[in-house]
Amino acid sequence: MTAQEVRLCGLLLQEHFGDVVEKVGTHLICSGVLTLRALAHETKLPLDLVKKSLCVLMQHGMCAFGAGRRGPAGPVEYHIICEHILHMLRYPRYIYTAKSLYGDTGELIVEEILQSGQMTMSSTVKTVADRLTHNMPEGQSMDYSEVVSAFSRLVETHFLQRCPPMASAGSSSSGAVNTPLPAVTQPTKPEDHPECYRLPYINLTGQGKRRRSSEDGEAEQRAAKKAKTDNSERGDEGIYWQVNFQRFHLHFRDQAIISAVSCKLDQIFRAFPSSYNIARPILDQYLTLLVDDPMEFVGRTGDSGGGMYVVNLHRALANLARATLESVVQERFGSRSARIFRLLLRKRHLEQKQVEDFAMVPAKEAKYMLYTLLSENLVQLQEIPKTPDYAPSRTFYLYTVNQLPTARLLLQHCYKTVGNLIERRLYETKENKRLLEKSQRIEAILASLQATGAEAAQLTEVEEMITAPERQQLETLRHHINKLDSSENQVDETIFLLESYINSTQAPP
Secondary structure, eight states: OOHHHHHHHHHHHHHHHOHHHHHHHHHHHHHOOEEHHHHHHHHTOOHHHHHHHHHHHHHTTOEEEEEETTEEEEEEEEEEOHHHHHGGGGHHHHHHHHHHHHHHHHHHHHHHHHHHSOEEHHHHHHHHHHHHHHTSOTTOOOBHHHHHHHHHHHHHTTSEEEOOOOEESSOOOTTOSSSOOOOEEOOOOGGGSTTTTOOOOOOOOSBOOOOOGGGHHHHHHHHHHHHHHHHHHHTOTTOEEEEOHHHHHHHHHHHHHHHHHHHHTHHHHHTSOSSSOOOHHHHHHHHHHHHHSTTOOEEEEOOGGGOEEEEOHHHHHHHHHHHHHHHHHHHHHOHHHHHHHHHHHHHSOBOHHHHHHHHTOOHHHHHHHHHHHHHTTSSEEEEEESSTTOOGGGEEEEEEOOHHHHHHHHHHHHHHHHHHHHHHHHHHHHHTHHHHHHHHHHHHHHHHHHHTTOOHHHHHHHHTTSOHHHHHHHHHHHHHHHHHHHHHHHHHHHHHHHHHHHHHHSOOO
């Protein structure tokens, strides 16, 4: 991993799980593979804290374990799955997608599972039903069956999947105290499990319960004590579910391609009938336009039966990445530099004089722009000698753009940018910690008073505990935080496109 990826992983772990988990996770990233005792020794943390940190990471699928160098008889070794840590950057997008596809119920289901890492179906249904009931008007409640229906649709479309069962290399008698434990290995991939998307039958009927602010603490304690008993009674004990990130990524990829095509052929798609029962000539016209489009998102193979139309995913992702690179160059260096960059992408290799002529840019400006792009590693210079001595007078100097290395370079810049945004947000929050805590306390008091039916004068008196300058400072802080959050989401969209393109260029194993 690069330094920027390690830094970003550390910031995400710190923000979501705290300093201790961040220290353990970052050390594992830098060290590769370690045993429990080696990790505790090198981080100088108590063994108990290291155990809890590893449990948190494994609960969220960010840490894996397996037999060590000494084989099954030796100590278990742990390593970090950095890809899953970086997925935390995309959590708001997963939740928003679930909301857009399956409504508020789907949104809360995905949110709860992301927060917990993995949950049983019955626990998820009960928690989501209680949350929805709490936000409903008095006298209304959410039925468990509605939440079960939304959960089922998420599983049927593979947005949720079962956690893989624990694989064991041997068996051991539970009654033998001194019998060595079996060699335990990391669970296999979820898709390798035949029941990955099979819903269990759960014995859960009724409606969500409305929580009272004074009963929250007691309710949580009772829920924690009865969790194991309830799961066994409901019929899904030991069956845990997790978010299928790859399925969400496929949805994001498809939506990006559809959006790009609709922007290019918008006037055609506006005239597309609401139903798909369209005449053959009109369908042929649409397909011909897609095949002939320079983006080459759709290709045609064979002539029998009218030919076979296929979506060229690699070409589509390459075009999306190319458009992203061109946009970055234009924003940073101006439209003329973007014209030169776009020209080099199309012509592949050009001399400086050819760049000046084709781009219609004065020689002095073209030279400056090329050298600027070259210094930023966005453009490469290739030397082609006429003779073996590489004499400058007998050498061609050709400018070119290698899209794949440039995409990798921009991806690292994006990781750095997101890290800077997270650091700034954490700094803003820390600097205004006292004011934020005061605001949260007052909001909690107001919620409690409203629930008990307090008078308007009493509510106004509590609201006035925050002075006008403090209220203005809170508004400014929230505005800044919202801008930082929005910027993170926008940069993450760029990261996703670049990662998808880079992964598409790698040969399958």
